[in-house]
Amino acid sequence: MESRDVWSFESSLASSKKFRSTKPREYKYLQEFYFDTFIPYLRNIINSHPEYSYEDLERHIKIDITKLSEAIFEGSDVYHIYLETIACNYLANKPEKLSNLLDQMIKPEFRDTFETDVYSYVLPRQNEDGSNLDDLFVEYVSSIMKPEYNSQQRIHNSEYGGTFKEMCMQYLVEALPWYLEEKASAETRITNTNPEYIAIINSERKKGTPNKDIFSKVKKLYTKEFEPTFINSMNFDADLNLLVYGLPFYLTNDLDEKSPDETLAKILRKNLKNSIVQINSQFNKFGFTKRAQDIRKAKFTDLGIGNFADRLTDASYTSDEELAAAIEQLDLENLMAYNTSLTNRYSKEATSLAEAFFVTYQYDLLRKFQDPEVERFFRLKDAMDTHTETDPNLVYIIDKNSEYPTKEDLFRALRVLYPLKPSYIAIRKRITSLPEARKDASKVSIPGLIHEIRKAYPTREEFERAMERMQDFYPTQDELNIALDKMAFLFNPTKYFVNEVQDEIDTDQDAFESSINLTEEEELELFGNVSNNPNIIRYSQRPYISYMLENYENQYKDYFDSRFRLLPEYSKKSHPESDLSKDASKYLRFYTPIFYSYKFKDNFINSLVALTLDNKSSFKNAGIILDSESDDKTYGRISFLTGIGIDANLTSPVQVHCIEPAIAAFLKEFTGDTIIPVYEGMDDYKGISNQSVFPFSPGIKKHLKALAKDTTLPERASAYVRRINALSLGKLPESIINAQPSSSGKSKKKSVFKRRYIDIKTGELFNIENGNYVPVQPYVQTIQDAIPLSDTTKDSGEGYEI
Amino acid sequence: MKFNKELLIENFEKKNYSFCIQMLTENIIEKLTEEIKEHNPNFEYINITNLKTNALKYLDNSNKQIAIQLHDFIYSEDYEETFILDALLHMYESLSDENIY
Numbered sequence: 001m002e003s004r005d006v007w008s009f010e011s012s013l014a015s016s017k018k019f020r021s022t023k024p025r026e027y028k029y030l031q032e033f034y035f036d037t038f039i040p041y042l043r044n045i046i047n048s049h050p051e052y053s054y055e056d057l058e059r060h061i062k063i064d065i066t067k068l069s070e071a072i073f074e075g076s077d078v079y080h081i082y083l084e085t086i087a088c089n090y091l092a093n094k095p096e097k098l099s100n101l102l103d104q105m106i107k108p109e110f111r112d113t114f115e116t117d118v119y120s121y122v123l124p125r126q127n128e129d130g131s132n133l134d135d136l137f138v139e140y141v142s143s144i145m146k147p148e149y150n151s152q153q154r155i156h157n158s159e160y161g162g163t164f165k166e167m168c169m170q171y172l173v174e175a176l177p178w179y180l181e182e183k184a185s186a187e188t189r190i191t192n193t194n195p196e197y198i199a200i201i202n203s204e205r206k207k208g209t210p211n212k213d214i215f216s217k218v219k220k221l222y223t224k225e226f227e228p229t230f231i232n233s234m235n236f237d238a239d240l241n242l243l244v245y246g247l248p249f250y251l252t253n254d255l256d257e258k259s260p261d262e263t264l265a266k267i268l269r270k271n272l273k274n275s276i277v278q279i280n281s282q283f284n285k286f287g288f289t290k291r292a293q294d295i296r297k298a299k300f301t302d303l304g305i306g307n308f309a310d311r312l313t314d315a316s317y318t319s320d321e322e323l324a325a326a327i328e329q330l331d332l333e334n335l336m337a338y339n340t341s342l343t344n345r346y347s348k349e350a351t352s353l354a355e356a357f358f359v360t361y362q363y364d365l366l367r368k369f370q371d372p373e374v375e376r377f378f379r380l381k382d383a384m385d386t387h388t389e390t391d392p393n394l395v396y397i398i399d400k401n402s403e404y405p406t407k408e409d410l411f412r413a414l415r416v417l418y419p420l421k422p423s424y425i426a427i428r429k430r431i432t433s434l435p436e437a438r439k440d441a442s443k444v445s446i447p448g449l450i451h452e453i454r455k456a457y458p459t460r461e462e463f464e465r466a467m468e469r470m471q472d473f474y475p476t477q478d479e480l481n482i483a484l485d486k487m488a489f490l491f492n493p494t495k496y497f498v499n500e501v502q503d504e505i506d507t508d509q510d511a512f513e514s515s516i517n518l519t520e521e522e523e524l525e526l527f528g529n530v531s532n533n534p535n536i537i538r539y540s541q542r543p544y545i546s547y548m549l550e551n552y553e554n555q556y557k558d559y560f561d562s563r564f565r566l567l568p569e570y571s572k573k574s575h576p577e578s579d580l581s582k583d584a585s586k587y588l589r590f591y592t593p594i595f596y597s598y599k600f601k602d603n604f605i606n607s608l609v610a611l612t613l614d615n616k617s618s619f620k621n622a623g624i625i626l627d628s629e630s631d632d633k634t635y636g637r638i639s640f641l642t643g644i645g646i647d648a649n650l651t652s653p654v655q656v657h658c659i660e661p662a663i664a665a666f667l668k669e670f671t672g673d674t675i676i677p678v679y680e681g682m683d684d685y686k687g688i689s690n691q692s693v694f695p696f697s698p699g700i701k702k703h704l705k706a707l708a709k710d711t712t713l714p715e716r717a718s719a720y721v722r723r724i725n726a727l728s729l730g731k732l733p734e735s736i737i738n739a740q741p742s743s744s745g746k747s748k749k750k751s752v753f754k755r756r757y758i759d760i761k762t763g764e765l766f767n768i769e770n771g772n773y774v775p776v777q778p779y780v781q782t783i784q785d786a787i788p789l790s791d792t793t794k795d796s797g798e799g800y801e802i
Numbered sequence: 803m804k805f806n807k808e809l810l811i812e813n814f815e816k817k818n819y820s821f822c823i824q825m826l827t828e829n830i831i832e833k834l835t836e837e838i839k840e841h842n843p844n845f846e847y848i849n850i851t852n853l854k855t856n857a858l859k860y861l862d863n864s865n866k867q868i869a870i871q872l873h874d875f876i877y878s879e880d881y882e883e884t885f886i887l888d889a890l891l892h893m894y895e896s897l898s899d900e901n902i903y
Binding site: 507 | 820824827848849850851854855867870871875877881882885888889
């Protein structure tokens with residue numbers, strides 16, 4: 001790898017400072033994450049493996065990080081394969097477009113791109129009756145395509161992606177050789193069974209017999225000749241379809257999940273399932289699922305539907321096998337929406353985890369966690385948590401004569417146990433707000449909590465020692481900020497390096513692997529295990545470390561060491577030396593999954609947009625989220641940071657944030673314009689976050705059905721519940737239907753829900769009528785608006801065209 | 803849209819940052835495309851990903867970094883509008899002779 005001088009130390013530092021200045025509260029989020037999610041994860045490992053040495057613990061965590069990193073790769077092909085299914089579906093249903101496209105693919109301008117020799121004679125493209133694409137023509141197109149364009153590596157480049165037409169071409173580039181091979185195999189099988197069948201097909205074709213009659217004739221013959229079990233075992237129907245209908249059947253079959261062949265649809269499902277199960281498994285392991293459940297419980301309790309949160313938690317899938325079975329019930333679009341939701345969360349959770357790991361490494365906390373005294377302290381916290389959660393009415397009995405523990409000891413313990421100010425304040429407030437405390441604070445002592453302190457630390461000496469020790473256990477706000485500043489500094493040079501590495505792999509993987517190979521020792525040191533995954537490349541950090549040291553070593557040490565020296569607590573506790581080679585090594589290790597989750601984000605935003613455009617999909621409500629609308633509802637406004645929303649068959653709507661230019665860029669290249677459906681009805685659940693999303697179980701559906709009828713629920717809770725109930729039934733929510741203005745005219749005239757579209761560039765809103773975009777009628781408030789709407793209608797338009 | 807310094811400043815003062823970001827992004831893409839075409843005349847801009855891929859192949863280090871950064875801004879939601887705008891202004895200045903600041 002060449003030496004780079006892209007980022008000088010000063011420019012890297014300046015950029016990182018600017019970035020950090022936009023996130024002044026990041027240290028707080030890190031603190032909360034660290035205490036509530038990361039520490040339980042670490043303690044779980046330590047308590048489950050009391051036999052672990054420090055090296056064993058380190059190795060366990062390295063393997064956990066490796067598995068977390070590898071999970072994001074499970075879905076790396078998903079988005080491109082999904083776009084290919086859209087292309088396949090389009091070509092399968094439009095034989096004339098398929099024929100035209102093949103014709104274009106042999107034109108000089110397309111051939112030149114592939115740098116091949118060209119034959120100039122014209123082949124018959126269709127059979128005499130026009131019903132088939134001539135296989136000689138298909139074979140010719142396939143033969144002139146450069147072999148390396150069939151390779152999987154091209155998919156990751158997105159180099160030939162772009163317009164929908166180009167996507168169709170790419171799909172055909174991949175599919176044609178497979179089609180020809182399968183057709184040849186089908187012909188061999190049928191010939192071996194009875195060569196007369198082939199002769200009949202050919203002679204009927206010459207007579208101009210329609211394909212469906214040819215198919216019926218031959219099928220009658222073999223049904224008469226052979227037993228059904230034999231016919232099924234030989235898969236005659238599929239072979240016959242392929243021989244009679246040719247390429248169009250192959251395309252339709254490629255979308256059939258029930259086909260015995262390895263179809264595109266089956267590959268997509270397999271990839272989606274692996275990705276969903278793997279990512280979900282990582283979320284469970286690191287505590288992200290629990291965290292999302294806790295946040296949901298708090299929100300839902302405020303709404304008055306705390307029980308529903310409990311039901312959802314009980315119904316969530318804790319094992320990979322359970323989840324894999326549940327998602328078999330979802331169709332491919334719902335799986336796409338689900339996977340996108342998880343992948344989107346992954347990048348955020350991986351970032352929090354990277355920060356937590358970096359802090360742990362930076363302040364050598366891992367070693368401290370293995371100290372039995374530290375575990376003793378955390379057990380006290382567990383006990384305190386249990387009491388404060390389960391005893392809403394803590395009983396108070398005065399014990400003024402107690403010397404240990406006193407009320408002051410209790411509050412001191414609480415300050416150390418709950419270093420996050422909001423948690424400490426909340427607990428102290430609960431204790432001191434109880435009626436007995438308000439009457440006479442001196443009369444208050446809390447037996448449950450006091451008892452736990454005495455149990456954990458029988459003597460005052462032990463208690464004092466523990467409190468002093470744990471006082472300095474957690475990184476302070478300043479220390480967290482220094483760690484975050486280091487990470488912000490390392491971000492740009494690391495991102496640049498990883499991009500260069502990926503480019504070298506894409507250009508010549510073999511050359512790359514031989515230049516940057518890892519010894520087994522290095523592999524174990526970095527990853528904790530030796531890989532057996534052929535789809536993932538592990539590479540040495542040596543060039544990266546060399547580059548970092550060459551450009552930044554002394555300045556990095558000087559700058560960050562001086563930051564530590566300025567800390568108020570600098571003299572009281574030891575601080576790490578700022579060793580760039582160690583810091584960078586850890587950072588690259590933690591950062592890699594984040595880089596790849598963003599690398600795939602362009603594809604998954606594109607496929608998410610494509611999902612909203614696909615009128616054949618089961619989603620009745622999917623599209624871009626509007627920020628606001630004009631009073632007459634003819635224009636909408638989209639924020640710079642906007643999002644795509646999809647009402648999928650999942651326990652929460654799927655929402656992914658992205659910036660408007662990303663959506664506009666894809667729309668322009670894919671469809672030729674900048675029009676996208678509008679996602680309706682966000683008000684039903686605005687501010688009600690539910691990140692723990694999964695498929696509905698029968699129990700949840702039943703509970704929702706009953707809850708939706710509960711007239712005692714507060715209005716906001718009721719709107720939310722009815723929305724989710726609609727998702728569980730796959731229906732358009734009433735709230736969305738009712739929000740649309742009724743048509744003017746006679747009273748009591750039934751109106752229909754019309755899906756709306758917006759031109760991102762102009763903000764103009766449209767409906768589709770007879771396949772055309774028509775501006776929405778200006779909304780004028782009339783008496784008729786009081787009449788509820790109940791009918792829906794499907795769109796009649798196409799999302800895209802070539 | 804073509805680069806127009808007066809229009810850029812006018813919208814910046816009105817805090818219409820989206821407009822400024824769009825103008826700068828389009829013009830940066832155009833400049834990078836021109837640079838790539840000097841090495842690969844057949845190059846055609848399709849999307850920011852293919853721009854980045856080709857920038858990594860053909861351009862010098864500082865322009866590679868611009869392409870990488872641009873890609874990051876488009877697909878990451880971690881950045882504030884003002885941060886992106888500030889970075890884009892520097893990128894455009896380094897690619898052109900314009901002195902915006």
